[in-house]
Amino acid sequence: MSAAAATHRLFRMDEMETLRRDRRLDPQLIRQLRNGLLKKFEPDDVVRERFPASDAVQLHALKLFQRMDSEIDGATKLLFETDSGLLIESVILRIASGRTTLCVSSQIGCAAACDFCATGKMGIAKNLATEEILDQVVQAGQILRAENRRLSNIVFMGMGEPLHNEANVTEAIQLLTAPDHFARSPSTVLVSTVGVPAAMLRLANAFPRLNLALSLHSADQATRETIIPLGKKASLTQLHDTIQEIQTIQDREFMIEYLMLRGVNDSAEDAKRLIDWIGDLRVHVNLIPYNTIEASPHLQASPRPTIESFADLLKASGLKTTVRYSLGHDIEAACGQLIRQENRQRAMQARRAAAEGDSHVGFLDVRQVIDGLES
Template identity: 55%
Template sequence: MLHWYDVNAWNARFGNDSQTVHSLRKFRTRWLKQGWSFEEALAEVSPDVASTIKAEIKPHPLVLAERHDSQLDGASKLLFRTDEGLMIESVILRAGTGRTSLCISSQVGCAAACRFCATGQMGIARNLTTAQILDQVVQANELLRKEDRRVRNIVFMGMGEPLHNPANLNEAIAVLSSPLLLDYSLQRLLVSTVGIPDEMLRLDEQFPQVNLALSLHSADESGRQELIPLAKSVPLARLRETLLKLKLSEKRRIMIEYLMLDGRTDRDSDAEKLIAFLENIPAHINLIPYNSIDGADHLTGSSQATRERFGNTLKAAGFPVTIRYSLGADIAAACGQLIQRENREIAKQLRATQTATK
């Protein structure tokens, strides 16, 4: 089977006569850029080419298992199932401006195991393939075509740590930005990481136009390590050093994701430490409300008044600040919330089967 995104393999397999090349280009444009279904796009090419495509290409390595549409705002949660039976999530966000964003996953589970994150509590971490990463975008665009929309911005902010899956992440970014394939501007892609210094610098070197977000959540060393176990191997000093090495500017700021937790990250002293940590670093700070999850009853989100006060302190220090509000609260839109328990059980079954066959 061919990967649909391997243009060189396509050319070698289908030939390069002008009629075939035109037919393939038309097919890819309809399917990948305009959101037609695979079958609809196939109907636009010659029968012999269509027959070969159907025999050689698996269009969707993920199965769309469930769709949950918020009754409160423009969020839709898409639950996909892999060949192993494990579940991943993507979220479509429809802003009031008419712009549509898609939050996609890069892994099943996550080794970062953040205390506040349902994905990190699954106890598994498996990389998604390049095709599985991309298929979230392809299937979302097929759904959105019925609304006369297309995904405008893509954020790697779903399940998993993208920089723990760098090879497939980089290939996916290359495909997303290829004019022959999905044709997204690199400036409309954002990769969120908990902070993997070497991989952050490599990604910045390879794709200097791609936006980066850092899930910081606390600028207090012990406080951050309590929330993010992985932070024990990456002290704040090294993280700051990494940010200073990135190709940042007033036009390309690092996005700082900061979770507002009552009595843990929202005190005046926390704001002072955050301001000091970001000194001389072009940054835009997102203040994130906390979505409660199973197994983290000890965490409580900050009040709206506290978030606004905290934000005003940061603004006074010269930082652009966005105070986020939960979208899709009625559909548990935070990644991992709907499938945390199911994936745990499936992973147990897979481990038991693997052990039994050894």
């Protein structure tokens, strides 16, 4: 039986329990299956060979559509096809120190529509299911195992705003950290958001050891709203107060992400505003080089000397600051360069087919937008 025909999804405990009862399986067999795939990232054929009812289990929720490996650094871009027929991306980053990080997507597209991000220009925003989020981890883990590497960190910094898919992202983190599933430490997982205060607090309360990051990009309200339209929903004062409250829950640094844009947010005055906004918050500032995208030709990357000068001002004020280096530029895997054109074409094809009355098209309604956004 194919994976598509299998009716019991590995990440659905009720479905797996139904299978166990129907086939009268020893519970230990279910545990072995999960341990092999989710903790050890063993190949599919190995875990299926040990499981007597493998014909009835759907191990994967995604189909690997394409793999692209950088020729200049240790990045790999994985394009996955969802049941809706649209594509998402995950990126494996192999750091020179030997550690590996996986950047996962939480949505197809993104409703945040940040001016600097190709994903936000897609015109689609659809939540990924929990199993679609987790299968990115499984398939990337299997790739790394084949290289005798281990997955060090998981960051929700791919396509989508994770806190616009709060329920599924929360469930995914619960399973990533559950002893009977992935058994990962919450400290190896990071969730990045453009700023959804109530959801940020709920996540901090649910996972006190989870790493959280705010994509700030400007400490000037008007500038931030220009590059992050969703910035209108939460003021800088509200975001500061939210982080302050989170730090009464979590005994850890909060990460501030700051994309360096020439002439937009990279002046000495911008640095002073950022220092003043942070105040006494315990944070780590990441300064991120910008990767230009075709859809926003008016935005340019800050020159490297400008970034270094900006960093020096922050460090002189006592702020822990890191200037990041971009990986995967040659395969468009770097931040802000996630897939856009392919999904727009597929969405248009789906609309045309629907208009022509083709009931056999395997696409969901790509015009569906996410609900539950904070008003």
